[in-house]
Amino acid sequence: MTSTLLDDRRDACRALKALSKKYRLEVGAYGMDAIRTVLAGDRPDSEIVGYALDTLANICSPQVFTEEERPELGHECLLHVGEQFTEIFLKQSDGVSLVLSFLEEYDFKVRWPALKLLSALATNRLRDIQEIILVSPMGVSKLMDLLGDSREVVRNDTLLLLIQLTKGNANIQKIVAFENAFDRLFDIITEEGYSDGGIIVEDCLLLMLNLLRNNTSNQNFFKEGSYIQKLGPMFDLPQESNEDALWSPQKVSNIHCVLQVVRALVSPGSPGQVTLTCQYLLMAAGIVQALCRILMASGVPVDVLTEAICTVGESIRGNSANQEFFSTVLAPFTPPKEAIVVLLMSMVNEKQPFVLRCAVVYCFQCYLFKNETIQAQLVQTLLPSTTEVSNVTCGQLLCSGLFSHDSVSNWFSSVCLSHALIENPVQKEQLLRVLLAATAGNPPVSLLHQASLLLQQCGKVQSKVGLLMLLSTWLSHCPMAVKQFLSIPTAIPYLTTQAGSNERDENEELVQGLCAFLMGICVLFNNDSVASYTKENLRHLIGNRVGRENFVSKLSEVSRHEQYSKAAKQPQPRAANSEELLLDHEFCKLFKALEGMIIKAVTSSDGGPGGGGSGVVARYKDLIRDQDRRLAETQATVLRLQQEGAALESRLEEAAAHVARLTDENMLLRAQVGSCFNVYLFTIDKT
Amino acid sequence: MSYAYLFKYIIIGDTGVGKSCLLLQFTDKRFQPVHDLTIGVEFGARMITIDNKLIKLQIWDTAGQEAFRSITRSYYRGAAGALLVYDITRRETFNHLTTWLEDARQHSNSNMVIMLIGNKSDLESRREVKKEEGDAFAREHGLIFMETSARTAANVEEAFINTAKEIYEKIQEGVFDINNEANGIKIGPQHSPSNASLPPGSQSSSPSSGCC
Numbered sequence: 001m002t003s004t005l006l007d008d009r010r011d012a013c014r015a016l017k018a019l020s021k022k023y024r025l026e027v028g029a030y031g032m033d034a035i036r037t038v039l040a041g042d043r044p045d046s047e048i049v050g051y052a053l054d055t056l057a058n059i060c061s062p063q064v065f066t067e068e069e070r071p072e073l074g075h076e077c078l079l080h081v082g083e084q085f086t087e088i089f090l091k092q093s094d095g096v097s098l099v100l101s102f103l104e105e106y107d108f109k110v111r112w113p114a115l116k117l118l119s120a121l122a123t124n125r126l127r128d129i130q131e132i133i134l135v136s137p138m139g140v141s142k143l144m145d146l147l148g149d150s151r152e153v154v155r156n157d158t159l160l161l162l163i164q165l166t167k168g169n170a171n172i173q174k175i176v177a178f179e180n181a182f183d184r185l186f187d188i189i190t191e192e193g194y195s196d197g198g199i200i201v202e203d204c205l206l207l208m209l210n211l212l213r214n215n216t217s218n219q220n221f222f223k224e225g226s227y228i229q230k231l232g233p234m235f236d237l238p239q240e241s242n243e244d245a246l247w248s249p250q251k252v253s254n255i256h257c258v259l260q261v262v263r264a265l266v267s268p269g270s271p272g273q274v275t276l277t278c279q280y281l282l283m284a285a286g287i288v289q290a291l292c293r294i295l296m297a298s299g300v301p302v303d304v305l306t307e308a309i310c311t312v313g314e315s316i317r318g319n320s321a322n323q324e325f326f327s328t329v330l331a332p333f334t335p336p337k338e339a340i341v342v343l344l345m346s347m348v349n350e351k352q353p354f355v356l357r358c359a360v361v362y363c364f365q366c367y368l369f370k371n372e373t374i375q376a377q378l379v380q381t382l383l384p385s386t387t388e389v390s391n392v393t394c395g396q397l398l399c400s401g402l403f404s405h406d407s408v409s410n411w412f413s414s415v416c417l418s419h420a421l422i423e424n425p426v427q428k429e430q431l432l433r434v435l436l437a438a439t440a441g442n443p444p445v446s447l448l449h450q451a452s453l454l455l456q457q458c459g460k461v462q463s464k465v466g467l468l469m470l471l472s473t474w475l476s477h478c479p480m481a482v483k484q485f486l487s488i489p490t491a492i493p494y495l496t497t498q499a500g501s502n503e504r505d506e507n508e509e510l511v512q513g514l515c516a517f518l519m520g521i522c523v524l525f526n527n528d529s530v531a532s533y534t535k536e537n538l539r540h541l542i543g544n545r546v547g548r549e550n551f552v553s554k555l556s557e558v559s560r561h562e563q564y565s566k567a568a569k570q571p572q573p574r575a576a577n578s579e580e581l582l583l584d585h586e587f588c589k590l591f592k593a594l595e596g597m598i599i600k601a602v603t604s605s606d607g608g609p610g611g612g613g614s615g616v617v618a619r620y621k622d623l624i625r626d627q628d629r630r631l632a633e634t635q636a637t638v639l640r641l642q643q644e645g646a647a648l649e650s651r652l653e654e655a656a657a658h659v660a661r662l663t664d665e666n667m668l669l670r671a672q673v674g675s676c677f678n679v680y681l682f683t684i685d686k687t
Numbered sequence: 688m689s690y691a692y693l694f695k696y697i698i699i700g701d702t703g704v705g706k707s708c709l710l711l712q713f714t715d716k717r718f719q720p721v722h723d724l725t726i727g728v729e730f731g732a733r734m735i736t737i738d739n740k741l742i743k744l745q746i747w748d749t750a751g752q753e754a755f756r757s758i759t760r761s762y763y764r765g766a767a768g769a770l771l772v773y774d775i776t777r778r779e780t781f782n783h784l785t786t787w788l789e790d791a792r793q794h795s796n797s798n799m800v801i802m803l804i805g806n807k808s809d810l811e812s813r814r815e816v817k818k819e820e821g822d823a824f825a826r827e828h829g830l831i832f833m834e835t836s837a838r839t840a841a842n843v844e845e846a847f848i849n850t851a852k853e854i855y856e857k858i859q860e861g862v863f864d865i866n867n868e869a870n871g872i873k874i875g876p877q878h879s880p881s882n883a884s885l886p887p888g889s890q891s892s893s894p895s896s897g898c899c
């Protein structure tokens with residue numbers, strides 16, 4: 001290898017390459033320096049450079065070759081050989097720049113092994129390689145040029161290398177985008193036939209995903225460059241003539257990837273402005289519509305369907321125009337049904353795959369998110385109405401889910417209903433008017449009452465957690481709901497027992513914590529209109545029956561639960577299995593906002609002072625005591641006035657509720673009279 | 688909205704001279720009083736009209752801090768225009784111009800149009816670099832020159848638009864190879880060079896609204 005004759009060195013290199021798999025350790029240990037010398041010195045001779053690069057690629061390869069397996073060496077100890085040689089190679093300065101410079105050689109014998117070597121190095125030491133490439137002049141540009149290489153292997157391997165290099169490095173992602181990556185990728189995707197294309201399409205989409213995910217600058221560039229429209233043809237699905245051909249495994253992967261690309265653009269984690277514009281553009285490009293067609297098509301594989309449902313959700317989340325569009329989407333049934341109803345039907349159907357049901361819940365949450373109109377529409381479907389409804393409604397489905405024997409359905413329905421109430425005081429009060437027909441002979445019961453009874457009767461943690469989250473959301477910031485809840489005779493005794501219980505089981509403790517939270521809400525938003533459970537009474541009850549410290553520690557069980565931090569992270573419910581489904585993202589936000597206030601309201605005590613002191617201190621103490629007394633008197637007056645005010649207010653509310661109930665009954669009666677009248681007319685007609 | 692041409696710009700210059708503010712003023716018509724250090728680069732875009740043609744500007748605002756210098760270099764090659772910015776209230780930012788210019792000339796394509804900008808012209812009382820000095824530097828190095836204020840928006844539109852005009856003229860003269868995207872110029876989707884018909888009703892040289 002150190003021979004002065006080029007021919008000799010070339011032969012030596014060829015031999016080294018031949019040995020570099022089987023005797024990787026030896027070749028690496030004794031040959032590394034010599035190979036580097038060849039790379040630096042014999043650049044004009046493409047053959048020898050090719051051998052040298054190939055040899056290095058083998059030595060540094062992250063994979064274990066079958067040729068090198070030997071009985072005396074364990075497989076374990078071969079695993080890290082490539083990594084160690086990579087480290088040695090990186091120690092010598094400008095090794096990587098040298099390899100990068102060989103990418104400019106057009107000769108396949110040189111360019112291809114250089115790519116393979118870079119890929120091996122990147123697999124073993126990604127961070128180091130990323131940093132080196134960033135500081136080598138035109139490092140990324142050189143790679144980008146290779147995407148246009150007419151030899152498919154080179155192009156494809158470049159793509160794979162770029163996927164590696166863009167992982168988690170925003171700077172490289174931006175340079176790659178600047179170098180016209182999106183144009184190149186769409187060129188390839190178009191050429192390969194969009195979603196019908198092979199694995200190369202999937203690779204293009206994976207790179208696109210790396211460039212866009214969590215990268216606001218690139219997301220901006222993507223939307224400004226009109227690339228969203230270019231995604232459109234990816235969703236052109238032929239009519240269902242031959243479903244097997246339609247959903248080949250590769251097609252499933254391609255669609256799955258492009259759905260993730262869309263989600264990267266409208267992710268709830270991005271700055272609101274980018275998300276909103278992208279949502280509009282997705283609608284304008286017809287992509288939301290195309291996604292809805294996938295949702296309603298038959299024969300779509302579950303994982304595509306699941307991802308498509310989530311994608312629709314995020315494309316409409318918090319965007320009232322898109323949400324309204326979604327509310328008008330119809331499923332092709334006879335007679336046509338609203339798409340959202342069809343989705344909810346799957347959600348409360350035990351036989352549907354769990355992941356799919358989770359996706360629907362998420363989509364439904366997105367549908368309601370920050371949209372008072374849609375929230376009102378949902379609650380409206382539960383209220384007694386004049387118009388005869390023959391079709392099943394969202395409200396009915398959620399109610400049936402709430403009282404189903406399936407705890408997952410209970411949880412989903414509770415959470416969905418609670419999302420109709422978030423930051424919406426009007427609907428919290430509206431929902432109080434919902435009456436459910438009880439068993440024959442008994443008067444109808446309010447939904448709130450029924451939900452509380454269910455909470456007390458059901459044995460499953462998941463259902464209880466769901467109901468407690470619903471009740472907490474409902475009662476928070478709504479004194480009228482608190483009042484109705486406190487009037488249920490068993491409600492507070494049940495919560496007191498739960499919060500005071502000492503049963504030790506992780507999930508039981510969560511239930512106890514949530515019960516404490518709900519009690520706390522009853523204290524915070526109490527207008528003292530239920531005599532037995534005024535603010536003060538409840539505080540005493542907590543002090544005596546639960547214990548203040550115990551109460552606070554029960555509360556902390558909620559935020560300490562492992563599902564809490566998971567749910568708090570992102571809005572999409574992510575549970576590997578149904579048992580993990582416990583806490584909801586929006587509920588966690590509510591909990592975080594109120595926990596401190598509740599602790600303060602419950603623990604800020606009227607406890608007396610203690611200890612003694614010298615003369616001056618004693619005088620001051622007297623003074624303070626005196627002031628204290630006067631303060632207490634004033635406070636008492638204020639309290640009395642407040643209570644009087646509250647009592648008046650609640651009488652007013654009662655009257656208002658009464659009027660509302662009368663109106664409902666009136667409407668019902670009118671409807672009945674109307675139908676009687678029709679029958680009457682009909683009979684007259686006949687006679 | 689389809690454009691006749693797309694130009695890629697970069698904005699370079701020392702940290703704190705007001706590069707990000709210039710971009711924000713140009714794209715969003717806002718001023719940001721606190722220094723929000725740019726990390727790496729940030730992207731912005733706007734449509735303008737020149738000679739009755741819609742031109743899309745894609746702008747990469749780079750970080751001025753020394754630590755990001757090598758990253759910034761990756762953006763020279765693909766840019767058609769560069770705004771080289773200094774701060775008229777800090778002489779050292781003017782003194783560094785030679786280094787910036789060397790860097791730009793070394794890594795960019797030779798036709799890149801460079802606009803020299805003396806920013807913060809609203810701070811007359813704290814001026815350290817005379818306007819004549821900027822003028823002289825620009826003349827010596829063959830650059831276009833303007834003083835701007837990202838705060839009052841004075842000359843901000845003009846800086847971006849005049850750069851585009853210069854590029855546009857170079858295209859008309861045939862200096863730029865518009866088919867080579869590495870020059871930072873793209874022809875719009877529906878426009879071939881022979882068929883660059885005017886969109887009806889568009890006005891000459893007036894910026895269109897920011898969103899597109």
Ligand SMILES: Nc1nc2c(ncn2[C@@H]2O[C@H](COP(=O)(O)OP(=O)(O)OP(=O)(O)O)[C@@H](O)[C@H]2O)c(=O)[nH]1
Pocket residue numbers: 700701702703704705706707708709719720721722723724725726749750751752806807808809810835836837838839
């Ligand atoms: N008075 C005045 N202040 C300005 C003007 N332009 C920018 N500033 C201020 O100068 C500071 C720096 O502005 P930036 O635009 O963030 O600076 P930059 O050049 O992007 O800095 P880097 O991102 O670190 O490279 C900010 O506090 C701005 O408010 C201007 O025209 N007039």
Ligand SMILES: [Mg+2]
Pocket residue numbers: 706707708723724725748749750751
């Ligand atoms: Mg900046």
